[in-house]
Amino acid sequence: MRMVGLTGGIASGKSTVSSMFKNNNVPVVDADVIARDALKKGSGGYKKVAEAFGPDILQDDGHVDRLKLGRIVFSDAAKRQLLNRLLAPYISSGIFLEILKLWIKGHKVIVLDIPLLFEAKLDKWTKPIVLVWVDPETQLRRLMERDNSTEEDARNRINAQMSLDLKKNRADIVIDNSGSLQDLQERFSEVLSRVKRPLTWTEFWLSRDGALSAFLGVIIGVLVVKKIF
Ligand SMILES: CC(C)(COP(=O)(O)OP(=O)(O)OC[C@H]1O[C@@H](n2cnc3c(N)ncnc32)[C@H](O)[C@@H]1O)[C@@H](O)C(=O)NCCC(=O)NCCS
Numbered sequence: 001m002r003m004v005g006l007t008g009g010i011a012s013g014k015s016t017v018s019s020m021f022k023n024n025n026v027p028v029v030d031a032d033v034i035a036r037d038a039l040k041k042g043s044g045g046y047k048k049v050a051e052a053f054g055p056d057i058l059q060d061d062g063h064v065d066r067l068k069l070g071r072i073v074f075s076d077a078a079k080r081q082l083l084n085r086l087l088a089p090y091i092s093s094g095i096f097l098e099i100l101k102l103w104i105k106g107h108k109v110i111v112l113d114i115p116l117l118f119e120a121k122l123d124k125w126t127k128p129i130v131l132v133w134v135d136p137e138t139q140l141r142r143l144m145e146r147d148n149s150t151e152e153d154a155r156n157r158i159n160a161q162m163s164l165d166l167k168k169n170r171a172d173i174v175i176d177n178s179g180s181l182q183d184l185q186e187r188f189s190e191v192l193s194r195v196k197r198p199l200t201w202t203e204f205w206l207s208r209d210g211a212l213s214a215f216l217g218v219i220i221g222v223l224v225v226k227k228i229f
């Protein structure tokens with residue numbers, strides 16, 4: 001199985017690109033969705049976070065006030081690291097479970113949409129790594145427009161992540177999303193054909209069909225050897 005890493009910065013366009021993959025029948029594991037589940041009221045992650053950050057980050061109905069928690073962690077590196085540490089086991093096991101489900105279904109190529117792919121050192125599990133890059137001014141403008149946020153909040157969120165230029169040096173494929181949606185669609189078509197290239201032998205053996213072939217091969221081999229000797 002080929003596990004394509006999809007990453008970028010906040011509001012660089014990962015979700016837009018991930019929708020394009022889904023529209024082309026390539027399944028996507030979305031780490032943001034898994035992280036949201038990990039903070040749902042009553043979950044293991046919720047209990048840990050509520051205990052560590054106190055009742056101030058909860059709404060009256062007991063759910064986490066994501067805006068409030070966001071303001072705290074995106075302006076304080078130590079608190080952000082604490083939140084990351086508390087949620088990391090739930091996020092990684094959630095990602096692993098989603099990969100397993102897709103493996104069982106026999107998918108050959110899947111995309112892992114993980115904003116913090118490099119920061120969380122998950123890049124070693126994905127190849128190729130696709131980075132959605134955008135110029136800093138466009139990133140800030142799109143983030144403020146999408147989230148209706150102040151410049152200060154938006155800058156805090158951007159600065160909480162590794163810079164997009166550093167990530168660029170570590171990616172295999174860079175999509176420059178500073179232009180129009182039409183430009184993005186055109187660049188995406190090239191990337192899709194690259195991502196859908198035939199599997200390498202290693203990727204094949206890691207797929208469900210490859211593993212089954214290897215297993216059957218061993219059984220047949222043992223039977224043949226038994227018959228000969
Ligand atoms: C702080 C929280 C509650 C804010 O929630 P909010 O709904 O405002 O934002 P949302 O979850 O949609 O995230 C938006 C984007 O913020 C960025 N982001 C999220 N968490 C982090 C983080 N810990 N460090 C840096 N950037 C982050 C990502 O680019 C993400 O796509 C939430 O982001 C969270 O629980 N973060 C910790 C979990 C995590 O690491 N998520 C990223 C998955 S790899």
Ligand SMILES: Nc1ncnc2c1ncn2[C@@H]1O[C@H](COP(=O)(O)OP(=O)(O)OP(=O)(O)O)[C@@H](O)[C@H]1O
Nearest residue numbers: 009010011012013014015016142146179180181184
């Ligand atoms: N090429 C583009 N032209 C204009 N707007 C765009 C383009 N690409 C993305 N956008 C818009 O920019 C915003 C951010 O894009 P998107 O939500 O895909 O980013 P993201 O990287 O998934 O963000 P996050 O890290 O917060 O999950 C959205 O409002 C989206 O509609």
